[in-house]
Amino acid sequence: MMKNFSTKLLCVGVLLLLAGAPEVMAAVRDTNLYWAPEAVTVTGKRIDVLLNFIFYLTGAVFVLTQAVYIYYLVKYRKRPGSKAHYSHGNNKLEIIWTAIPTAIFIGLVIYSNRLWGEIHSAPPENSVKVDVVSYQFGWDMRYPGADGKLGKIDVNTYSVDNKFGLVPDDPAGDDDFASTELVIPVGQPVHLYLHSRDVIHSVYVPAFRLYQAAVPGRTIAWVWFETTKTGDFQLACSQICGSGHYNMKAPIRVVTQEEFDKWQAGKIAAKAQEAKAAAAARETRQSTAALDPATGSARNSAGEKL
Amino acid sequence: MSTSATTFVPDQGTADHDHGHHGPQGFFFTYIWSVDHKMIGLQYLWTSFFFLLLGGLLAMGIRFQLAYPGTEVPLIGMLLPSTVASDGIILPGGYNMLFTMHATVMVFLVVMPLLIGGFGNFLIPLKIGAGDMAFPTLNAMSYWLYVLSGLIILASFFVDGGAASSGWTAYAPLSSTAAYNNNTQIGQSLWCIGLFVNGLSSIAGATNYITTIVNMRAPGMTMFRLPLSVWSLFITSWLLILAVPVLSAAAAMLFTDLNFGTTFFNAQQGQPLLWQHLFWFFGHPEVYIMILPAMGLVSEILPVFARKPIFGYKAMVWAMVAIGFLGFIVWGHHMFVSGMNLTLGAMFSVSTMVIAVPSAIKTFNWMGTVWRGSISFTTPMLFALAFVSMFVIGGLSGIFMASTPVDLFVHNSYFIVAHIHYVLFGGSLFGAFAAIYFWYPKMFGRMMNETLGKIHFFATFVFFNLTFFPMHNLGLGGMMRRIADPTLYDHLRALQPLNVFVTWAAFGMGLATFIFLYNFIWSLRHGKKAGNNPWDSTTLEWTVPSPPGHGNFEKTPTVYNGPYEYSVPGMAKDFLPQDEKAPDGARLAAH
Amino acid sequence: MSTATLAAHDETHVPPRTAIFGMTIFLASEAMLFAGLIGGYIVLRLSSAAWPPDPTSPHLPVVLTGINTVFLISSSFTYHAAEVAVKKGKSGLGWLFLTLLLGGTFLGIQAYEWTHLYHEGLWFNKGGAFGSSFFVLTGFHGLHVAMGVLMILVAFFRQLGGAYTAQNHTYLILTGMYWHFVDVVWVFLFTVLYLI
Numbered sequence A: 001m002m003k004n005f006s007t008k009l010l011c012v013g014v015l016l017l018l019a020g021a022p023e024v025m026a027a028v029r030d031t032n033l034y035w036a037p038e039a040v041t042v043t044g045k046r047i048d049v050l051l052n053f054i055f056y057l058t059g060a061v062f063v064l065t066q067a068v069y070i071y072y073l074v075k076y077r078k079r080p081g082s083k084a085h086y087s088h089g090n091n092k093l094e095i096i097w098t099a100i101p102t103a104i105f106i107g108l109v110i111y112s113n114r115l116w117g118e119i120h121s122a123p124p125e126n127s128v129k130v131d132v133v134s135y136q137f138g139w140d141m142r143y144p145g146a147d148g149k150l151g152k153i154d155v156n157t158y159s160v161d162n163k164f165g166l167v168p169d170d171p172a173g174d175d176d177f178a179s180t181e182l183v184i185p186v187g188q189p190v191h192l193y194l195h196s197r198d199v200i201h202s203v204y205v206p207a208f209r210l211y212q213a214a215v216p217g218r219t220i221a222w223v224w225f226e227t228t229k230t231g232d233f234q235l236a237c238s239q240i241c242g243s244g245h246y247n248m249k250a251p252i253r254v255v256t257q258e259e260f261d262k263w264q265a266g267k268i269a270a271k272a273q274e275a276k277a278a279a280a281a282r283e284t285r286q287s288t289a290a291l292d293p294a295t296g297s298a299r300n301s302a303g304e305k306l
Numbered sequence B: 001m002s003t004s005a006t007t008f009v010p011d012q013g014t015a016d017h018d019h020g021h022h023g024p025q026g027f028f029f030t031y032i033w034s035v036d037h038k039m040i041g042l043q044y045l046w047t048s049f050f051f052l053l054l055g056g057l058l059a060m061g062i063r064f065q066l067a068y069p070g071t072e073v074p075l076i077g078m079l080l081p082s083t084v085a086s087d088g089i090i091l092p093g094g095y096n097m098l099f100t101m102h103a104t105v106m107v108f109l110v111v112m113p114l115l116i117g118g119f120g121n122f123l124i125p126l127k128i129g130a131g132d133m134a135f136p137t138l139n140a141m142s143y144w145l146y147v148l149s150g151l152i153i154l155a156s157f158f159v160d161g162g163a164a165s166s167g168w169t170a171y172a173p174l175s176s177t178a179a180y181n182n183n184t185q186i187g188q189s190l191w192c193i194g195l196f197v198n199g200l201s202s203i204a205g206a207t208n209y210i211t212t213i214v215n216m217r218a219p220g221m222t223m224f225r226l227p228l229s230v231w232s233l234f235i236t237s238w239l240l241i242l243a244v245p246v247l248s249a250a251a252a253m254l255f256t257d258l259n260f261g262t263t264f265f266n267a268q269q270g271q272p273l274l275w276q277h278l279f280w281f282f283g284h285p286e287v288y289i290m291i292l293p294a295m296g297l298v299s300e301i302l303p304v305f306a307r308k309p310i311f312g313y314k315a316m317v318w319a320m321v322a323i324g325f326l327g328f329i330v331w332g333h334h335m336f337v338s339g340m341n342l343t344l345g346a347m348f349s350v351s352t353m354v355i356a357v358p359s360a361i362k363t364f365n366w367m368g369t370v371w372r373g374s375i376s377f378t379t380p381m382l383f384a385l386a387f388v389s390m391f392v393i394g395g396l397s398g399i400f401m402a403s404t405p406v407d408l409f410v411h412n413s414y415f416i417v418a419h420i421h422y423v424l425f426g427g428s429l430f431g432a433f434a435a436i437y438f439w440y441p442k443m444f445g446r447m448m449n450e451t452l453g454k455i456h457f458f459a460t461f462v463f464f465n466l467t468f469f470p471m472h473n474l475g476l477g478g479m480m481r482r483i484a485d486p487t488l489y490d491h492l493r494a495l496q497p498l499n500v501f502v503t504w505a506a507f508g509m510g511l512a513t514f515i516f517l518y519n520f521i522w523s524l525r526h527g528k529k530a531g532n533n534p535w536d537s538t539t540l541e542w543t544v545p546s547p548p549g550h551g552n553f554e555k556t557p558t559v560y561n562g563p564y565e566y567s568v569p570g571m572a573k574d575f576l577p578q579d580e581k582a583p584d585g586a587r588l589a590a591h
Numbered sequence C: 001m002s003t004a005t006l007a008a009h010d011e012t013h014v015p016p017r018t019a020i021f022g023m024t025i026f027l028a029s030e031a032m033l034f035a036g037l038i039g040g041y042i043v044l045r046l047s048s049a050a051w052p053p054d055p056t057s058p059h060l061p062v063v064l065t066g067i068n069t070v071f072l073i074s075s076s077f078t079y080h081a082a083e084v085a086v087k088k089g090k091s092g093l094g095w096l097f098l099t100l101l102l103g104g105t106f107l108g109i110q111a112y113e114w115t116h117l118y119h120e121g122l123w124f125n126k127g128g129a130f131g132s133s134f135f136v137l138t139g140f141h142g143l144h145v146a147m148g149v150l151m152i153l154v155a156f157f158r159q160l161g162g163a164y165t166a167q168n169h170t171y172l173i174l175t176g177m178y179w180h181f182v183d184v185v186w187v188f189l190f191t192v193l194y195l196i
């Protein structure tokens, strides 16, 4: 009697859970509260498929194991006169429950690593390139100028005057313009070059399903993604980097191509203005000092090709 | 591992009292510099309780700050060191100290000493039928080195610049260059020294355990008659021997980077990622170091209260051996997105999935153990049963992170924090609580109060889940770990109510801990008297008085059976102690 | 009770077999310590464009240290000879003394080398990863040698009082294991730091 009842109760409970979970999840997802924010990159959406797959897989494993477990605990609780069954185990069972998880894990790891490879495939040629330089506690972004090329940099020459570590003798760098916000055109591949001037930071954008650490002394050049939706986001540093870590963030604006072009044109024009003024200043300086030994040595250092 | 009963060394001071381990008597030698493994075990236990309170208090500080950033900490705000708080308000840099020291304290000064130092010392000789550890003096030294490391780490709160604040993982060059980190040079250096000393303690202990287990088993106690707790401590000890020195080496390099101007980990002349590789080469085995003993202890408790042999004894042993080996080749799963080579990451993902298999085997065998048992729900059993469920939750969240693309999303988010606490609190500490309730009678001769125990269990269980389960959601919602003020981010403001909820649940869990402490202390004098074997258990420690006397055994026991002979058909009583010959008619089965 | 008497207490009650076993385990962990240090060094060296990274760094005195290596290795043999002597019932004091002398010489030459390199411009904080790893690695090893010399010194003075007999000399065996281990580590260090 008791046994029957508890079995039924459990079955109903399990069914309810299985039936209810997707509804609840959907409701929660609609509000974007207490579940992942909507993914707005192509790869992000694919990661979500995998994430959901693992969620249902592990969810099923959890529900099944716990249901069986609790069922046993109820059914085999000590009662007057009950006696435990004497058994040291069962080799067949051992093999089954070794083999099945192994098979699942092999499948999962193949799926995962294939997606991992695709996410990190070579970025398309036409990507918008952005050099993202992190520091305590913020970011400097650098976009290529009219030539569409980012100037070479040397990760060992970051300084107050040269906050991008540009190699002076690469003309491609002359027209690169700086920005403190990350502005990207929707639907276009965006290729980030990650740098750090001091400690390890990271770029983390939950809605992009994107995380990558920026290591000082190195260029991380494999991050690229394509957004699917315009909107405002926040770039957050999610690698502890000191006392200002908690507040290291920068705005991200995903805009339409037109808006992006407009923004870019404005930046390029401003940069040209700036360059002209700088050139003028340099001329006056050169007429006073023939050679500045400090910049002279900087020229010798090997530029790192991005 | 064929050192069997025949090589038993009788020179253990068990029966031969004329030159046994009678250290000098008196208060100092009994309670302070004791060389008796039981007293050392208890010393570890008490000391780790102290640090549990400290680590818990730091966690409360973390939780308060996350729920009410920028608010004065009530009651103790004004007492906080100036590096942590000003005007009672926690500083961002101070917050970094809180979680760094919280984790350092919990990992190195609570879980390891409690499970390995406490139960390892107390149980190993008793369970294998030995009079003491192989090296009693080394044992005492190991304990005092632990205390010393604790004091060093404690002291770092009060030095110039404050305590280490680069996370318990101390990623360089933040940790190795004081100028980058609020000049916490002294604090971080003390952290290095503290971990170095703590490592010496661990190595001394582990050397002792391995030697004892291999050489001092009673006659008849073959390796495959060892209780699983002893097996787990044996494997854990190997992990300590092989993993901890690598942390010591890394800590030494970090120390010289900080103080002698070496450049191991700096970006220009060294390799920042080298630190991470060294740390995680240690760090991953470390997490198994913290879970294996708990697994062993739980494997001991489930059969007793299910009145059934453990299911698949050998599978359990081999699963632990496999975890031990594989644990050394998965460290890179902490570094998928660190800038490490991407293909290497994919390979570490494979090994990480593989290492989940032995954990699966263990889980299913625990379930097999309760299957067709006759289960009584005592407090230790409740904790042991909950251990299995909580470990499954923590393990399953590990699967998310082991999948490289998903880790791209959840890395360094509260999803990880949820994982950490499910495996370390829901796993290691639930296991430790189960073990404390279970072996308390052997340690002190009295039972702990069952009613209080059950209240403690249910309160902890409920509040634990209320605290840590929502952290999965926080993580998926995009909340970064190690940030002092989530309300500064647009996408996190909507989640703030959840943070407040978690904080209050954590306070509840904190209060539940006091029920436990009260019970522990109250029962010392008022608990019901326990006989030799209050749980009708089979292993050797239950054949001697509670608490056991000096030298443990009146006369060296001889072992005839495996450790889990419960409900043997054809026997009058439902358990067969390891040192009793099976009576006629008992139908023992091989495992 | 001093540590020494405690050690003596232990020593008389731990069967030699067990003590040797324990020492082996301990040495395994010591090996991992050096594996960590040497591993770090190898990573730094392989990831550096040039080695030494600073071309002006002084060269290591390979010949002098080569000779020093011979001293250290010989000390393993002299120590072994001491053990053999004790096993035969002799005092072995001469061999122990010789071992001490060789160990001390090794340390002395190391100290000389350190000061020499310091004046040449190589130090913990000079010469980049090269200076860092050279001094930390040889420093760690040097500390181990010093520790070994101390242990042998203790053995020597105890043996002056005739502490060890052919049957009972566990301490000598343990110290020997440690000493040989430190030697082997040096062979590795010498190879990776000086030779390749």
Ligand code: HEA
Residues within 6 Å of the ligand: A057, A058, A061, A065, A100, A101, A104, A105, B169, B287, B288, B290, B291, B333, B334, B352, B353, B355, B356, B357, B359, B360, B361, B363, B391, B392, B393, B394, B395, B396, B398, B399, B401, B402, B403, B407, B410, B411, B412, B416, B419, B420, B423, B424, B427, B428
């Ligand atoms: C006791 C400690 C402990 C234990 C046992 C584990 C166990 C596991 N851990 Fe965890 N881990 C930590 C402590 C622990 N971990 C800590 C402290 C960190 C953070 C460190 C820091 O950064 O501060 C961490 C971080 C961490 C990461 C890094 C995440 C990141 O930083 O991005 C990863 C990634 O792979 C991971 C994976 C795993 C896996 C796969 C297991 C597996 O061993 C789990 C296996 C168990 C199961 C899977 C459940 C039972 C099995 C079944 C019921 C069978 C069927 C299942 C299926 C078919 C799915 N852990």
Ligand code: HEA
Residues within 6 Å of the ligand: B052, B053, B054, B055, B056, B057, B059, B060, B062, B063, B099, B100, B102, B103, B106, B107, B111, B166, B167, B168, B169, B417, B420, B421, B424, B425, B428, B429, B467, B480, B481, B482, B483, B506, B507, B508, B509, B510, B511, B513, B514
């Ligand atoms: C065994 C390990 C262990 C244990 C037991 C715990 C226990 C707890 N941990 Fe911790 N934790 C870690 C290991 C552990 N933790 C690790 C490794 C990290 C990563 C650190 C890093 O990022 O570097 C971490 C990080 C971590 C964070 C993330 C911080 C951040 O990233 O910003 C948080 C946040 O909530 C947290 C909370 C808690 C809480 C509430 C408890 C509670 O369970 C504590 C319960 C215990 C008590 C409460 C003790 C008794 C109570 C008192 C003495 C106080 C009484 C006062 C009141 C009730 C007000 N822990």
Ligand code: CUA
Residues within 6 Å of the ligand: A134, A135, A136, A137, A200, A201, A202, A237, A238, A239, A240, A241, A242, A244, A245, A246, A248
């Ligand atoms: Cu930059 Cu955190």
Ligand SMILES: [Cu+2]
Residues within 6 Å of the ligand: B283, B284, B287, B330, B331, B333, B334
């Ligand atoms: Cu790990």
